[in-house]
Amino acid sequence: MQLPSQFVRLTGSSNKVIKQLTLLRKDKAERARQGHVLVQGIKTIQELAQKGIPIATLGITLPASPADSTAEQGHSHPTACVQSIQALVGGHAADNHPVDLRGSSLELVQAIARGEIQAGQYLAVSRALTSKLLGTQSPTSEHEVWAKVRTMDHxxxxxxxxxxxxxxxxxxxxxxxxxxxxxxxxxxxxxxxxxxxxxxxxxxxxxxxxxxxxxxxxxxxxxxxxxxxxxxxxxxxxxxxxxxxxxxxxxxxxxxxxxxxxxxxxxxxxxxxxxxxxxxxxxxxxxxxxxxxxxxxxxxxxxxxxxxxxxxxxxxxxxxxxxxxxxxxxxxxxxxxxxxxxxxxxxxxxxxxxxxxxxxxxxxxxxxx
CATH class of the missing domain: 3.40.1280.10 (SPOUT methyltransferase, trefoil knot domain)
Structure with a gap:
């Protein structure tokens, strides 16, 4: 399937957005300043959306491309910083590497297409970057999804x-x-x-x-x-x-x-x-x-x-x-x-x-x- 055009692919742990999201998880003061946190899991995201809790960013996990591997090893790449996924047609990226969209990532994209879940920003990252963002000790799922959501003061x-x-x-x-x-x-x-x-x-x-x-x-x-x-x-x-x-x-x-x-x-x-x-x-x-x-x-x-x-x-x-x-x-x-x-x-x-x-x-x- 073709991904929604609003998705942007991020590669490389030095990317500014990746750094900001990682800091959000690690730093209490940053969470308080931004008023947001990271959550993971399709069920959790669906429940938050149903309750009307504002979602700033939605993220999916895609298999790493050669560009991802180069960027995550610290090498420069002309398309390693930010790459639009708008070029993905019929499940293939512009560089002819197949995009294996399954599991939670596929379920989230379908929910977005149906208008059930909305956000201000849509991102796609590799499994390695998903693990970095979420900070889980065990490896994350190949198709894990996550979101940046607003906190509420009760x-x-x-x-x-x-x-x-x-x-x-x-x-x-x-x-x-x-x-x-x-x-x-x-x-x-x-x-x-x-x-x-x-x-x-x-x-x-x-x-x-x-x-x-x-x-x-x-x-x-x-x-x-x-x-x-x-x-x-x-x-x-x-x-x-x-x-x-x-x-x-x-x-x-x-x-x-x-x-x-x-x-x-x-x-x-x-x-x-x-x-x-x-x-x-x-x-x-x-x-x-x-x-x-x-x-x-x-x-x-x-x-x-x-x-x-x-x-x-x-x-x-x-x-x-x-x-x-x-x-x-x-x-x-x-x-x-x-x-x-x-x-x-x-x-x-x-x-x-x-x-x-x-x-x-x-x-x-x-x-x-």
Whole structure:
């Protein structure tokens, strides 16, 4: 088939456009300046187009031509900088090298021809340049597609004046693994949570690995980036939200399969392994149902939720909030020390949804102080 005439073929990693697109992936400040990010995959691009998210650039992957090979090795070539694909007729380029347009690249070109997806710029690059742009560790597909799309600022959802209620949100405390963040955003979106508050030191929500892990749902997920604990304190008070911290079970708790009483140690608290365990429950809070509005704090398995690396004032605010917060734990089998934070977050969000909507009674552990 003949490619749409608006496509332009780029060759050579030194090309200005390639450099700009690569910088967009690598540099947080550049993403903020341009207000755009790179996404990949035909399904993701189709979903973004259907949602009306503006697409600045669409890119397809074509098999490398001799000109591509020369340019990517750093040698000059008269047509290596920018070559129009308008000359492609019947699946062949002007130099008689066949153009193997298949898979996602063919699907995207067909969608463009039908008017289903539109952009301000259309590019075609080699597989090597696609890998460079996307920064994937494993080789990209022979016919991978990608797009430069506009980011949206949803942080107004966390303004005191916002009319949109935030009923359940995540508080990500120094989560540094972008894959984990992406999975939590994807799970939160699927489970109907309202967004996340990111404390200083948390990875950028527009990091390329976050985008891939979330299937680009991070573009629509409301985030308060760099929100301090003092600001969080004010927000929780204004919205009347309960702060809940994901934590390990206390040492005095014992997971009992079948609920049988322990004859060896009567001082141990028995925990039903098939539901979340709640503790540090406020005295004045009814124990028959969960609060309707919850902010769930999650931190990395390595650092945990501790008050350090903040200013003295922030440490005091954080310590007060954490000391008074409700704690929630996932009972685990003997010999398992912890769960991946994204897995734990998904489990907790789903269980919290069940308790809130069904008005179920939480399993509360009464721990002697």
């Amino acid at each position: 942080s107004h959802r966390f303004d005191p004046s916002s009319s949109r209620l935030v009923e359940r949100m995540l508080v990500l405390d120094r989560i540094t693994d972008p894959g984990n963040m992406g999975l939590m955003i994807r799970a939160g979106s699927a489970l109907g949570w309202d967004g996340s508050w990111h404390t200083p030191g948390t990875v950028d929500e527009m990091n390329d690995k976050v985008i891939r892990a979330s299937r680009a749902l991070c573009l629509e997920w409301p985030v308060k980036a760099g929100g301090t604990w003092s600001q969080l304190d004010q927000f929780l008070q204004h919205r009347r939200m309960a702060l809940v911290v994901a934590d390990m079970l206390p040492a005095s708790a014992s997971v009992q399969k079948g609920g049988a009483a322990s004859k060896k140690d009567r001082s141990m608290l028995e925990v039903d392994p098939y539901q979340l365990a709640w503790w540090n429950w406020p005295t004045g809070l009814p124990s028959t149902t969960l609060p309707n509005r919850i902010a769930l704090v999650l931190s990395s398995e390595h650092h945990g939720v501790r008050a350090h690396q903040e200013t003295e004032m922030e440490q005091q605010v954080k310590s007060r909030l954490l000391d008074n917060a409700i704690r929630v734990s996932i009972p685990m089998a003997t010999g398992v020390e912890s769960m991946n934070v994204a897995t734990a977050a998904t489990t907790m969000m789903w269980e919290i949804n069940q308790l809130v909507h069904r008005k179920g009674a939480p399993q509360i552990l009464r721990i002697a102080q």
